[in-house]
Amino acid sequence: MADFEKTMEQYSKLLARISSRKGVRELASYLEKHGLFKAPASTKYHLCVEGGLLIHQVGVAKLALKLRETLMPDKSEESVILCALFHDAHKVTDGFGNQTYDKNNTATSDRQPYFWNTKQLGFGGGHKSALLISKFVDLTQDELQAIAYHDGPFVPSWDDIKSDPYPLTLLIHYADMWSTWVIEKVKTRNFKGTFLEDLKTELF
Numbered sequence: 001m002a003d004f005e006k007t008m009e010q011y012s013k014l015l016a017r018i019s020s021r022k023g024v025r026e027l028a029s030y031l032e033k034h035g036l037f038k039a040p041a042s043t044k045y046h047l048c049v050e051g052g053l054l055i056h057q058v059g060v061a062k063l064a065l066k067l068r069e070t071l072m073p074d075k076s077e078e079s080v081i082l083c084a085l086f087h088d089a090h091k092v093t094d095g096f097g098n099q100t101y102d103k104n105n106t107a108t109s110d111r112q113p114y115f116w117n118t119k120q121l122g123f124g125g126g127h128k129s130a131l132l133i134s135k136f137v138d139l140t141q142d143e144l145q146a147i148a149y150h151d152g153p154f155v156p157s158w159d160d161i162k163s164d165p166y167p168l169t170l171l172i173h174y175a176d177m178w179s180t181w182v183i184e185k186v187k188t189r190n191f192k193g194t195f196l197e198d199l200k201t202e203l204f
């Protein structure tokens with residue numbers, strides 16, 4: 001579990017850097033209470049292991065901060081961390097008491113380790129994150145768009161904003177894609193385990 005402890009430490013440090021935004025602590029506590037530290041990052045694609053979501057969140061935040069330095073140095077660091085760290089809040093819960101993923105107790109190397117909970121709120125993932133975060137934090141216009149549309153052109157709703165994406169939306173989207181498909185997917189390609197303890201590779 002050493003790697004996960006390191007991830008937890010990095011998560012706490014990133015969280016502490018969003019110190020001037022009201023409601024962030026409460027948002028974090030809410031997500032932690034509803035399973036943030038156990039949730040996978042997906043049903044079968046990237047980091048589909050216990051704790052996978054936290055590793056993903058931390059990874060996206062670190063990449064987004066690197067992009068910020070080069071592309072948007074005037075953008076508030078707090079804003080970038082907030083969006084990156086919580087863009088996938090909907091992967092913990094829908095905010096109405098339903099968890100996002102159900103563990104597949106009969107998972108084998110041929111069967112996916114998690115299922116999508118069909119009882120949760122039927123709502124687009126990014127939009128669900130934006131809705132959930134907004135219950136705790138007063139988001140700016142570009143933060144709201146960056147979170148709601150972080151999937152970019154991979155979801156049909158991209159049509160809503162395709163001619164007017166804010167720079168922050170593109171930055172979070174790119175950090176998310178790079179983390180998912182380049183770092184996580186490639187490094188865990190041969191990983192067949194179901195639990196984080198089995199994943200020895202240090203990702204970030």
Ligand SMILES: [Fe+2]
Nearest residue numbers: 056087088176
């Ligand atoms: Fe993500």
